Amino acid sequence: MTELVHADPSPSGTGTATRWWRDAVIYQVYVRSFADGNGDGVGDLLGARGRLPYLADLGVDAVWLTPFFTSPMADFGYDVADYRDVDPIFGSLADARALIDDAHRHGLRVIVDVVPNHTSDRHAWFAEALAACPGDAARERYIFRPGRGAAGELPPNDWESIFGGPAWTRLPDGEWYLHLFAPQQPDLNWENPEVHAEFESILRFWLDLGVDGFRVDVAHGMVKAEGLPDVGHPDQVKMIGADVVPFFDQDGVHEIHRSWRRLLDSYPGERIGVAEAWAPSPQRLANYVRPDEMHQAFNFHFLKTPWDADAFRAVVQESLATADLVGAPSTWVLSNHDVKRHLTRYGGGELGLRRSRAAALLTLSLPGSAYVYQGEELGLPEVLDLPEEFLHDPQRHRNPEDGRDGCRVPLPWAADEPHFGFSLLPGTGSPWLPMPASWGPLSVDSQLRDPLSTLNLYREALRIRRERRRFDDAPLTWLDSPEGTLAFRRGDGFACTVNLTGEPVALPAPGRILLASAGTTVEDGLARLAPDSAVWWGTDGA
Structure with a gap:
């Protein structure tokens, strides 16, 4: 028995399935922690520019850069004092232009953050x-x-x-x-036409510099319920994304997004808007990606899914069906700069690593666009033992356990260099967050030498994804499989199986193995899946 759950993503035969953003793999660069180009211990645009060849070789389609604008850094750049300039800690406007130009030469598109719900109190x-x-x-x-x-x-x-x-x-x-966030982040009044005009000017400024799109921070914010009524409930943060609240996901935000979409469409090259939106239902989330609004919205329901086959199947089905309602592509993301890394969420250690590798193949095989948070391709865990003096995330004021510093530790590039090569200049100062001494084997250079590394798993998965033309935009069809597993086909040429149990599982081999996250054997047409593993199968004989 099979079950078709996803229609052709090209609505009404318009050919939109060929648009780059519908199936792009987009790599998130948290600028402070990606690469340090000037030796001061803080990642910057010069460092990111120097590592563009790595991203091109990895095989991603676009780079999303977190805020690098002028900021007093009360919220590490999400408190913007000047939206048209670069903070000196990250470089200069000339560095931004050079990075955008270099990225395009490497075949990479560039998405930058825009923060419209609030400014810095230094604005x-x-x-x-x-x-x-x-x-x-x-x-x-x-x-x-x-x-x-x-x-x-x-x-x-x-x-x-x-x-x-x-x-x-x-x-x-x-x-x-x-200020819905820190006191240093006063909320803007989007009922004021001057605010609308200012942000249209800001978007044009960066579009004219060549950026390919914007990730819209708190895209569900901006508009507040008329009269600013009480919520009438404590612990309101727990309600976000689950219940209706008067300060988020108000209907008025959609006219803002429509006006921005008209602006984006006036530029050549398919410039896009990506909504960071929390909504109380999948249907309301789909409103952000209607044909005349944003191009994508982050799928946080998928990110929050526990390691369970039934839960993953349910969220995939729901996500695809909801996106289909408005003819939009689904997006898939496992981690970002605001949540604990999924390797740690999935159990940590060897267990978390096995599961995170399997989750990568699952994610990259689903219809739509995928986001990769820097370091997940290295199998980096959350750093849970950072010294107290380094912890400055304002979210810790709510609950020390909610701090986001542990997923923002700088990347290890070279095992034998000081601070694992985070700085492009040798012999420079310590990174802004300390890096675990055990991270040498996780560094880029170490993993490039190991054919079985997590980095090479990602590289091979992205190569296959490109060569098979994102699986030809084929719909997803579920296949029968044992309890605790997932199996689905994409068209006539590709299948994916995932074993989410802690034991080996046998099932009929759907084809020949293209890629496996862990050891898998096939004998007499029967595949034996390793515990917590995923396998890609070629089913077309090619």
């Missing part, structure tokens, strides 16, 4: 707002309100910051301003 607009009186036009760019209580001593409502505590800070003149 010129907020400085003007602080200098102005209540009711002045300068304050209309942000969300200022009088407080409640007899003397305005209470916040305007009960909204909580994502980083913990109230989402309001009171000024000496008595007014309060909204």
Whole structure:
């Protein structure tokens, strides 16, 4: 018995399945931790530019760069003071231009972050707002309100910051301003036409420099419910992505995305928008990728799926079916700079490594676009024992266990170089976060020499994916398989099997082995899958 769950991703025969973003593999560069080009211990644009050949050889299609704009770094760059310039810690505007040009020469597209929900409190607009009186036009760019209580001593409502505590800070003149994140990140007022015009100008600035798209931070933010009503519930962060809240996923955000889509479509070369959006249902998430809105939205439901065959099958089916409702491609992501690395989430150690390798083959075989977070191709674990003096993530204010520093430790490039070659300059200072002394065997140069390494598994998977033309945009058809496993076919030429159990499993071999995350044998047409493993099969005889 088979079950077809995914229709042709090219809606109405428009040929959109050939567009690069529908099946691209996009590599996330967390700029601070990717490569240091000037020897100061902090990753920068010069370092990222120097490692572009690595990304081209890896076989990805595009690079997403986290914010490198002028910032006081209260939230490591997601508090932007100047959207049209580069922070000196990351380089210069000339470095950004050179990186974009070099990436294109290597056949890589470039996606940059844009942060529209809030600015830094050091942004010129907020400085003007602080200098102005209540009711002045300068304050209309942000969300200022009088407080409640007899003397305005209470916040305007009960909204909580994502980083913990109230989402309001009171000024000496008595007014309060909204910040859904840190107090250094005041929320913009998207009811103000000046804000719309400013961000259209910002997007044009970077599009004119040649970027191929934008990852939109907090794409579900910007618009707040009329009247700013109370939530009426504590622990509001737990509600995000599960329940309706008045400060996220309001219907008004979609007109902003439509206006941006019109702008993106006015440029040549299929420039794209990628929504970081949390919504309370898959259907509401699909709204962000309707044909006239964003091109992609991150699939956090897949990222959060436990290591269980039924759970993965359910989330894949639901994701594909929901995306099909609006003719959009699905996206698949296992890790990013905001969550614990999936190797650690899957159990850590050898168990986590086996599962993470299998998850990579599962992810890269699904219809749609895949995101790779820097270092996952090396099998890097979360660093759980960073010294306290290095931990500065504002999210730790909510809960020390929620800190994101452990997934942001710099990459190891060379086993025998100081700090594993993180800096392109020899003999330079220590990285901004310490690297585990045990990471030598995980370094790029060590893994390139090992044909069975996780890095070479990714390289081979991406090579096969390219050679088979992303499996010809073929739909996914589930195949019968034993309990605790997944098996599906993509068209007539490719199949994938995944054993999510801790024991070997036997099943009929769907074809010849193309790639396996762990040892798999075939005898008399019967495949024996290793525990926690995935296998790609060629089923076309080619």
